[in-house]
Amino acid sequence: MSPSLDEVRAMDAADPLRACRERFFLPEGVIYLDGNSLGVLPMATMGRQREVVESEWGEELIRSWNSRGWIEAPQRVGAKIAPLIGAKANEVIVADSTSVNLFKLIVAAAALAPDRPVLLSEAGNFHTDLHIASGAAELARLRLDIAPRGEIEARLGADTNLLLLTHVHFKAGFRFDMAEMTARARAVGARVIWDLSHSAGAVPLDLNGSGAELAVGCGYKYLNGGPGAPSFLYVAESLQERLMSPLRGWMGHAAPFAFTDDYRPAPGIARFLAGTPPILGLAALECGVEAFAGAPVDRLWAKSIRLFDLFAALVEAHCPALTCISPREPERRGSHISFAHPHAFEICQALIADGVIGDFRAPDVIRFGLTPLYLGFEDIWEAVQRMRSILDSGRWREPRFAVRGKVT
Amino acid sequence: MSPSLDEVRAMDAADPLRACRERFFLPEGVIYLDGNSLGVLPMATMGRQREVVESEWGEELIRSWNSRGWIEAPQRVGAKIAPLIGAKANEVIVADSTSVNLFKLIVAAAALAPDRPVLLSEAGNFHTDLHIASGAAELARLRLDIAPRGEIEARLGADTNLLLLTHVHFKAGFRFDMAEMTARARAVGARVIWDLSHSAGAVPLDLNGSGAELAVGCGYKYLNGGPGAPSFLYVAESLQERLMSPLRGWMGHAAPFAFTDDYRPAPGIARFLAGTPPILGLAALECGVEAFAGAPVDRLWAKSIRLFDLFAALVEAHCPALTCISPREPERRGSHISFAHPHAFEICQALIADGVIGDFRAPDVIRFGLTPLYLGFEDIWEAVQRMRSILDSGRWREPRFAVRGKVT
Numbered sequence: 001m002s003p004s005l006d007e008v009r010a011m012d013a014a015d016p017l018r019a020c021r022e023r024f025f026l027p028e029g030v031i032y033l034d035g036n037s038l039g040v041l042p043m044a045t046m047g048r049q050r051e052v053v054e055s056e057w058g059e060e061l062i063r064s065w066n067s068r069g070w071i072e073a074p075q076r077v078g079a080k081i082a083p084l085i086g087a088k089a090n091e092v093i094v095a096d097s098t099s100v101n102l103f104k105l106i107v108a109a110a111a112l113a114p115d116r117p118v119l120l121s122e123a124g125n126f127h128t129d130l131h132i133a134s135g136a137a138e139l140a141r142l143r144l145d146i147a148p149r150g151e152i153e154a155r156l157g158a159d160t161n162l163l164l165l166t167h168v169h170f171k172a173g174f175r176f177d178m179a180e181m182t183a184r185a186r187a188v189g190a191r192v193i194w195d196l197s198h199s200a201g202a203v204p205l206d207l208n209g210s211g212a213e214l215a216v217g218c219g220y221k222y223l224n225g226g227p228g229a230p231s232f233l234y235v236a237e238s239l240q241e242r243l244m245s246p247l248r249g250w251m252g253h254a255a256p257f258a259f260t261d262d263y264r265p266a267p268g269i270a271r272f273l274a275g276t277p278p279i280l281g282l283a284a285l286e287c288g289v290e291a292f293a294g295a296p297v298d299r300l301w302a303k304s305i306r307l308f309d310l311f312a313a314l315v316e317a318h319c320p321a322l323t324c325i326s327p328r329e330p331e332r333r334g335s336h337i338s339f340a341h342p343h344a345f346e347i348c349q350a351l352i353a354d355g356v357i358g359d360f361r362a363p364d365v366i367r368f369g370l371t372p373l374y375l376g377f378e379d380i381w382e383a384v385q386r387m388r389s390i391l392d393s394g395r396w397r398e399p400r401f402a403v404r405g406k407v408t
Numbered sequence: 409m410s411p412s413l414d415e416v417r418a419m420d421a422a423d424p425l426r427a428c429r430e431r432f433f434l435p436e437g438v439i440y441l442d443g444n445s446l447g448v449l450p451m452a453t454m455g456r457q458r459e460v461v462e463s464e465w466g467e468e469l470i471r472s473w474n475s476r477g478w479i480e481a482p483q484r485v486g487a488k489i490a491p492l493i494g495a496k497a498n499e500v501i502v503a504d505s506t507s508v509n510l511f512k513l514i515v516a517a518a519a520l521a522p523d524r525p526v527l528l529s530e531a532g533n534f535h536t537d538l539h540i541a542s543g544a545a546e547l548a549r550l551r552l553d554i555a556p557r558g559e560i561e562a563r564l565g566a567d568t569n570l571l572l573l574t575h576v577h578f579k580a581g582f583r584f585d586m587a588e589m590t591a592r593a594r595a596v597g598a599r600v601i602w603d604l605s606h607s608a609g610a611v612p613l614d615l616n617g618s619g620a621e622l623a624v625g626c627g628y629k630y631l632n633g634g635p636g637a638p639s640f641l642y643v644a645e646s647l648q649e650r651l652m653s654p655l656r657g658w659m660g661h662a663a664p665f666a667f668t669d670d671y672r673p674a675p676g677i678a679r680f681l682a683g684t685p686p687i688l689g690l691a692a693l694e695c696g697v698e699a700f701a702g703a704p705v706d707r708l709w710a711k712s713i714r715l716f717d718l719f720a721a722l723v724e725a726h727c728p729a730l731t732c733i734s735p736r737e738p739e740r741r742g743s744h745i746s747f748a749h750p751h752a753f754e755i756c757q758a759l760i761a762d763g764v765i766g767d768f769r770a771p772d773v774i775r776f777g778l779t780p781l782y783l784g785f786e787d788i789w790e791a792v793q794r795m796r797s798i799l800d801s802g803r804w805r806e807p808r809f810a811v812r813g814k815v816t
Contacts, residue, residue, distance in 0.1 A: 025466045034470045041466035046458075049688070053457045057634055058433045058449035062442045062765060070635060097683025099657030107547065123669060128658035128683065131671040135656040139515065139547040146669055158726025220684065226465055227478060227687035248543040249507030250536035259770050261531060261554055263539040275536065276628065280457070280633035280688040288410055357470060362667050 002317035003310065003381075011310070011377040014224040016301055021385045023291045024224075031383045032049035033358045036336045036369030039224030045287040052283040056310040067287075073282040073329060074251075074273055078160065080289045081223070081232050085196060085215070086206035093236055094219065094282060098197055099132050100162075101216040104272055107194050109162055109214055116161035116190070120145045122152060123203070124361055126170045128228045129195055133164055139246075150172070153184055160190035168198035168334030170360050173326040175333050179210040186211065197221060200232070200291065202335035202371070205300050213239050219281075222335070222371060224288030230281045232326040233272050240268050242288065249274030295373060304335040310377055311337050312369065314384040319391050325365065338367045347395035349401035350390045410725035411718065411789075419718070419785040425711055431699045432632075432782040439791045441766045444606060444744045444777030447632030448703055452615050453695040460691040472687075481690040482659075482681055488697045489631070489640050491703055493604060493623070494614035499642055501677045502627065502690060506605055506639040508655070509624040510572075513601050513641065516651040517570055517622055524569035524598070528553045530560060534578045537603055547654075561592055568598035568662070571796035575613075576606035576742030579769050581734040583611065583741050587618040594619065604728055605629060608640070609700065610743035610779070612709050612791035621647050630743070630779060633693030641680050648676050657682030703781060712743040718785055719745050719776065722792040727799050733773065748773045757809040758798045764791045 003011075012018060025041040026032065030266070056064040065071045068272070079089035095101065106119065119142040121133055130146060138143040142162075147155045156163065163185045168175045178194065185192045194215040199205055201222030207215060213236040219229030235243060244265060247310055250256045251273035254264040265271035285399060292300075315322050322339040341364060348360040358368040390396050411419075414794045420426060433449040434440065440448060464472040473479045487663035503509065514527065527550040529541055538554060545552040550570075555563045564571065571593045586602065593600045602623040607613055609630030615623060621644040627637030643651060652673060658664045659681035662672040673679035700708075716738070723730055730747040749772060751754055756768040766776040776791070798804050 015698060025462075027467045027469070030469070032469060038465075038470045040469065041461065046462055046466070049457055049461045050454075053449065053634070053692075054433075054454055057446075058454070059435045061435070061438070061448065062446045062767070063439060063760070064635070096504065096508060097657065097686075099683035100504060100655060103655055103682075125669075127661070130660060130669050131656040131661060132682075134671050135652075135654045139654055162613065226461070228471070228684045228690075230685070230686070244543075246543045246547055247508060247511055249540040250539060253535070257770065259535050261533075261538050262537060263542050274540075275507035275639070276636045278505075278638070278689050280684055280692060281686050282636075284461070284688060352471070359470070362665065363520050393713060 002313045004295060005381055007072050008310065008377045008381045010304065015303065015377070015392055017295055017299060017372055018376070020295050021239060021374045021376065026374060029355050031379045032357045033356065033368035033383060035371035035374070036202070036221050037359055038220055038227060039222060039288060039371065040374060042224055042287050042291040044290065045226070045284050047279070048283055048287050052280060065330040069176040070279050071276065073279065073286070074277050075270065077282055077286045078232055078269070081200070082209055084289070084292060085200050085217070085234065085331060086208050087234050088208065088237060090268055091237055092232055094230050094232050094273055095277065096231060097275050098216050098218050099196070101231050101233040102129060102132045102193070102195065103136050104245045104247055105214045106133060106162060106164065107140050107218060108243040109191055109193065110140040110142055111244065111364060112242060113161050116159055118143050118145050118159045119162050120152065120155055120160050120196065122166070123148050124145070125164070125166050126195065126197065129166060135321040144348070156185060156188050156190060160185070160188060163190055163192045164195070165192060166195040166197065166205060170198055171367065172338045173336050173364055177214060182211045182376070202300065204297050204306060207234060212236065219285045219288070223285065224286030224291055226281065226288070228281065228286070229285045229358060235272065240271070243276060245272050245274070247274040251275060251277065275406040291373065300372045304370050305330045307370040307372060307375060307377065307380055308337050311370065311380050311384065314381065315339065321391055335371070336367055336369045338365050340364050341366065343396060345404070346369070346401040347387070347390060350379050350398070351387060351395040354386045354390065356386050387405060410721045413789055415459055416718065416789045419714065420457070423711065423785070425707060425775070425780055426784070428703050429782045432783060437763050439764045439787045441764065441776035441791060442777035443782070444610070444629050446628055446635060446768055447696060447779065448498040448629060448782060450632055450695050451697040452698065453634070453692050456691055456695050457688070460688060478685065478687050481687065481694070482685050483678065485690055485694045485697060486640055486677070488694065492613070492697070492700060493608050493642065494616050495642050496645060498676055499645055500640055501680055502563060502638050503681050503685065503692060504639060505712050506603070506624050508796065509639050509641040510537060510540045510603065511544050512624050512653045512655055513624060514541060514570060514572065515548050515654040517599055517601065518548040518550055519652065521569050524567055526551050526553050526567045527570050527572060528555060528560065528568050529572040530554070530565055531556050533572070533574050534603065534605065535546045537572060537574060561599070564593060564596050564598060566596060568593070568596060571598055571600045572603070573600060574603040574605065576611060578606055579773055579775065580746045581742040581744050586620060590619045596786050598699065606744070610708065610712060612705050615642060620644065627693045627696070632696030632699055634689065634696070636689065637693045637696070638686055638689045643677060643680065648679070653682070654682050655682040658681060659685065663773070665697050669794050698783065708780045711798060712778050713738045713781060715778040715780060715785065715788055716745050719788050719792065720779065722789065723747065725763065726792055726796040729799055743779070744775055744777045746773050748772050749774065751804060753812070754809040755798060758804040758806070761809070762794045762798065764794050
């Protein structure tokens, strides 16, 4: 028996995170189930962006590097992300894109074990991770071994230098057990690099407690940092001084303004900075992270589980043509729910036309992000009702929904 | 004889670029001579940032990747930069930081000549270039040879793979003859990578006409793109298909949304993209570049020469303690003027306290950016008068001006 609308409304009324919704700008008429692709705009970001553009840049100009804390922004925002992922404040920094940060960590960490020739990752991992890995592997003289998920453990061995895993899979949402996989890798002497893009800000993470040493993650998904927000990078304290970034920009130098020809890495996490920090993006990301105030990840995750269960139950009851491909057990998944359908593309387009924004992932998946900070249970109810109407009426067959243009 | 105030005002009255000043927000009471470090805020940027944050991100959310042209922004803004540097629209793209783009080009271009082991650059080049070069050289198995300017030509030879030069030197402003140095390098079979950070938007550039094949440049200096703006990258059309970026992110893939494990570079310049484009930064940079409308580089440069000559003449007349270290001949320099003084640091601090913003460059240089789009001749007059007062009174000796904290 799937819940009734009254029951769903009661869930919202009892939701301890309900008030957090007010922190975000949620456009009229839209049910936004794509916060795992681009998080929504925090209300505070609007004023903060005006301040950083008009006052800090416009009025203060170059002086803001010191007087408005621009120069410390990468560390400061990193330190604010740290509690969301179970890291120490000095273990996280914000810089560049996830792709670029991944490159840094692969090349830097591979150098610690020059006798181990293999970089192991998962087939079907988010493709930018595999592409970056292929480029990094060539330069670091590693062999890239891309294995199906079920074979990864068996392939770990004495030749494994690094294991590159995405914690929560972008498509169906399968989640690795971080502590277990880290331990397995360490048992054969290999290191793991975790991509937390679909985890950070949604799924409970305890990098320190899991023995994780290296990670990157995305700023524009659950962290609500805005389109193309800079990324974060984590290196366990114990490893920081042993790594050299291959991207030795001046901001990672021990004395960026000494203007010396020789490179000397900054102590600690700062050595993973490269060029000048992107201040507009950093300011927006800082607001996104601050929007988590008073909303601990455990509470977010408890709500995510209930959003997921509600979504799954309603789809099962009302949209039987869709097959849930996400794991049902909370500990085995992330904070999105995905369904397979041979016409997933058209259904997704019809949903968007009806104001329900999820996204299509080739070849046959519709994916919905469950963002407990700002989604209500009634949003899920309404989304499924609209989907039911699209499926029952066959409206998704309208030719306009089959037009494939540029997609994201 | 240095000009009088009346003569200086007449220069402003006759300045064909005078109206461009209205395009920028120039704070009251400040004479900003640091636009070569951080360009000022264009008026249009304020409204555009609000639009991109509040409407495009806030209202349209993920749909803006297509509906508001986010996905094409790197190419679109690159194409707008192209005429400022003498390149074709399809030869320039905006991505990442200058440091990261430099890394891409060094590694990609070095692979074209695997039998040539040397990466040659200049001692005292902007240090991030040398640091990035050192990291890239290690990975590309190159030997980094850092030569004094006067020895560069002699060191070019059959073993030179790449010559990395900054077109206009960040400190004194010495400028290389791009066509000549490119020809010299090509004569021995080497390629040149140009860093245009202190040239683009100020100095006449004709990359195509000079035979330049590879270049990077900064978005936040003369291009007015805002703090930490993304950088641009140029690859001559003839070379694009032969280069593989070492940073193979999904946005440089031929089909970013096909989600395939294999990497296949996009055709043309797009292959130099890595991660998701930083939309807030790109939007600001686009406004900065659009502020050049109707102000051709030749006209800007003609005004820059006059600003320089006025500055030099006034300092010579009124501040004899300062030694101009920038070349006097326009064709040998960029659009800033630098002076040496044993107490450059303190004088610079005293100037800032008096509202004249230039910057100090270790160990003994004060540098002033001459940005013809928004500086007037009377600004130069007033700046030199304030400097004269600081020097004549010895006010720079006040202990507060000797405090060395964080500097940029």
